[in-house]
Amino acid sequence: MKHLFTILFLFLSASVFSQTKVSGTIKDASGQPVAFANVIFKDSQEGTISNEDGRFYLESDKTYTGVVFSFIGYTTQEVDLTKRSTYTMEIIMEESASSLDEVVVFSGKTSKKDNPALDILRKIWENRRQNGTKKFKQYSYDKYEKLEFDLNTIDSALIKSRVFKGMEFIFEQTDTSNITGNTYLPIFINEAVSKVYGDNILNEEKEVLQGNKNSGFDNNQTLIAFVKDLYSEYDVYDNYLKFFDKAFTSPLSRTGIDVYNYVLLDSAYRGNKWCYNIVYYPRRKNELTFKGDFWVNDSTWAIKEINLQASKSANLNWVREVYIEQEFEVLNDSIFLITKDYFLSDFSFRKKEEARGVYGKRTTLYDNYVFDIPKDKKFYSEQVDPYQYEVYHRPDEYWEQNRMEQLSKDEKGVYKMLDTLKTVPRFKALYNIGATLASGYYEVNNFDIGPIFSIFGYNEAEGLRIRLGGRTYFGQNDPWRLEGFGAYGFGDDRFKYGISGKWLLDRKSRLTIFGGNRRDVEQTGASLTNTNDVLGRSLASSAVISVGANDRLSRINLTTAGFDVEPLKNFVVRITGSYRTLESATETFSIDYRVMEDGIFTGEIRSEIRQPEIEVGLYYTPKRKTSGYGVERTIINDGDFPTLYAGYTYGLKDVLGGDFEYKRLQGLYTQPWNIGGIGRLLSTVEVGTTFDPVPLSLLNPIPGNQTLFSLYNTFNQLDFYEFVSDTYASLHLQHNFGGRIFSRIPGLRNLDLREVIGFRAVYGEISEENKALNASNIVYQAPEDIYWEWSVGVGNIFRVFRLDFNFRGNYLDNPGARKFGVTGVFGFSF
Structure with a gap:
């Protein structure tokens, strides 16, 4: 949009003008509109039919002197034209007595029996x-x-x-x-x-x-x-x-x-x-x-x-x-x-x-x-x-x-x-305003300032946060791009930053190298499938209003470098090396862990994690459409194609001071489904396992949602870190009926509201070895009984807003369990 x-x-x-134009309405003797009547210029084959309100419009490059109006059961009328454009015509059609005995004129709802049109339709x-x-x-x-x-x-x-x-x-x-x-x-x-x-x-x-x-x-x-x-x-x-x-x-x-x-x-x-x-x-x-x-x-x-x-x-x-x-x-x-x-x-x-x-x-x-x-x-x-x-x-x-x-x-x-x-200054100004609203960036020479919609944020570690960023932009097909931001938190009185770069080396295979560094405050565990995107940031880290104590935040220093290649259309192989340090960003949240050497606990407890990783990711997005040929391409049909991901991560110990050696496998499959006339279903399955003992920050917390926004692939009635797992399988279903139900309810049908239902479930396990490593203030609990929740929503409110009512299905006795909640989401859709 x-x-x-x-x-x-x-x-x-x-x-330029056409030569002959006519428009108006067609009614019968009682003043009712005549729908689907034939309107044809005299002595021609140029014509149209009236709409369901009896309105019509007809034009031609040629000059005509008359218009003929006809419909089964009515007397054909011919109207002379005295000028090139004749608007607001009102045609009154009289019933034809001679044809009434021979023709059945259908109006309103037609019968499904003895209707010759349906016999033709079956053929x-x-x-x-x-x-x-x-x-x-x-x-x-x-x-x-x-x-x-x-x-x-x-x-x-x-x-x-x-x-x-x-x-x-x-x-x-x-x-x-x-x-x-x-x-x-x-x-x-x-x-x-x-x-x-x-x-x-x-x-x-x-x-x-x-x-x-x-x-x-x-x-x-x-x-x-x-x-x-x-x-x-x-x-x-x-x-x-x-x-x-x-x-x-x-x-x-x-x-x-x-x-x-x-x-x-x-x-x-x-x-x-x-x-x-x-x-x-x-x-x-x-x-x-x-x-x-x-x-x-x-x-x-x-x-x-x-x-x-x-x-x-x-x-x-x-x-x-x-x-x-x-x-x-x-x-x-x-x-x-x-x-x-x-x-x-x-x-x-x-x-x-x-x-x-x-x-x-x-x-x-x-x-x-x-x-x-x-x-x-x-x-x-x-x-x-x-x-x-x-x-x-x-x-x-x-x-x-x-x-x-x-x-x-x-x-x-x-x-x-x-x-x-294009030489008119005022037009240039109007176009720049539109481009800024559409892209979120304001262009200054060959540099874009933005995104403008993320300048302000808030969380319990930083308090009020101000962020200003930008990117190089010489054109949409740039072979390389630099991007960065600087941010300041008035609550912790700290400066944060991020910088990244990427360079397309080969256009045919789309061989691209990339790298960057970010020091920031982040809500880790906001998604199951890990990402090493240097400049990525979840909404959970900067939501202005949250539910409960949203203080489980970490300070992250992440450095990445790698390359990806596209050997087949929409199939990408990516290899990334990363190094990150993690520590708690608030006094009320701990990521502490016990130190183990040669399988024996030393009695030492550490509060900071230093971890290098190597990740191999396979991405397949069949039927994805993109534009451009530069280092960044724009997805044209976003949300209209399946996504498959498989990733293998290897954690390195004693390399660059790495604390843990581990192996992790993850998979994700997202598929949108158009289900005939009953709407659109979005489904996602995620699975993963970590094979070796690791502390809290390297595990897979089930992604809760303590914001007031409806975030897909999270659980709206879970708090952050309420469930922690090393092996998991989750299912997310969200179906939008597109107004099919509300359209049948008097009083609601004219509001163009849309019904949305959702179902979310997750199964997880946590090993005894991982529990033994834990020295944080988070009590490990895995959803071995399959946690689930469901929601009903009303979408298309004022055409831009959806309100979801979320219900927790089980684990109702957990401390502070939220049984019911209301979230919303803004968005433009047809």
Whole structure:
């Protein structure tokens, strides 16, 4: 979501008027809206249908003298046009007496029995896997994709606002959307030409980018990739279509009859194929559904044309409209292949018609299909250089030859106007503000100051804490980066710091070396899976408000050095050497341990740990998408791919004064699941064991949570160090229903709230040898009976907040056990 705030400050340009425009509402004699009526320019095939409120908008580059309105059961009307633009038309349609005896007009909820539209829908289900590229063993095709952003709802108040002072020239010409009827101004465009290869036997697909051109963002692949992922590929034949991290029920879904009404509206030739026209619309409000119509062939039962418009009442944040059109062509009298896909979304902070926002449009064209030419599996596994200079700098002649659709005049204007706009000082200021809010860093020459959101903090060791940091930044594809911070605690009167650096040595294998040092106060044991990230810091260490005594903090001096490499896409091997010293940061917390030599306790007790380690980590993130090719890459589809980690750590004794020798194995598996129309589940399994005796600071405390924030992969009703283990296995489940339950409750359905449930469980053991080493003020207890807790939450409060009610399942007799608690979390989501 952070990129959406930047969109409002993107580069602006001008556009031109269309030749004929009409809009208005269609009603019957009683004043009720007529939904899904046909609106067609006279003597043409250019038309649209009215929405569920009877509203329509239609435009054309050509000049027409009339509009024809028709619908089954009503008399066809023809209205003359006396001027180029005719808005706020009100059409009253009269019932046709001659057709009432022959046609059944469906309204409201349609029956699931004796409905010819449902008979056709069942035929589609039976044949849906026999169409498209799935019909062949292998396939390839050319793809042209055009992405565009437009500032919409342009009016005089916006043009005269102080925000655009000095930039009024960009409003000299605007255009009007044929979907929403709102005025808009194009502000960004990106074009891409690709070659796509696929193998249905190997279940592999590969897209090779051959050309990319955009208006003013030559070096911002992050924004471009983010937009592309926003409009990820989909198949209308699937039961659920995923947009904006939400699963919409497809009108062609096998479960569609439970959430849609279907009406057989018409039958006619579409091209040279006889097709049926079916209109569909939601049975209930507030669900993730569409409205629209589709044309289906009468023999292959393949879709010829389809349009989908998200219901305005759908539980979707920041998006006012979603509209999709797809067209298919016949390959050999029976197989239909997609040739055009158009996707429009209207982003806005409010859903009211007059609210301003930003259109996001994607037009994808497909051509030159070739089938059954196999390529070996190695072809699909070979990595392609994510950035090639010539791909992003193709000459104009290349685009003239490879565009499958010519740019309109307003789209061409985006390229021309940009250079002028970038010279306007006020625009530069607006863009810098947006970039700072989006990234959290403020750019000064080649250095970023931040992150600005972590300047202030508080904990019981440091009291009020002030932190100021920064990083080098010459561009998103920097081959090296330095980063650091300085912090001061007014409670302990101490200065802390951290500095790190990394350098990409080989772009193809992504061989990277890194190192750094940090002296700080930290809540160790805040997560089960260890990390040696020099600049990492958990929220538990700086939460302003906490539950109970949050004093179990340590002073850490951590130095690391290592390298990682990516031999296969999204598979990373990392080797890290580290050295750290640990001691308590408060007088009320102890990490003391008994000293043992040759298996015998010496009677000495130490309060400081010095420990070098070598760690080998394997990271696999299939389906992860990134942008950029520098030492740091931006993850585009964060939270939308599985993560697997396996790590082996070896502790060194008597090397650099190391206190302990030990071996540790750890594993983690996180998987998000889109479960049809009932929401999204996030699951995590963690396991680990330490084979040799070690003191408290080197064990695996079960991560409690004494903050007021809901922290995933922690236990909200546990205190820090309440359970300590050397062997553990944990499970975390969190399911978001997306408002499916609340949408059925009167009084709640219009609030767009979302239901979230959670379950957390952990099993652990602690050896007698580890207990014998302990000289701290922490009493070791492992959850051998499997500790568990559960939660219910209400999300999407004011669109940015979730409130969780947490319940402890067992170990209720532990001293100070918290049986119930309330936590919350802020976040932006669609």
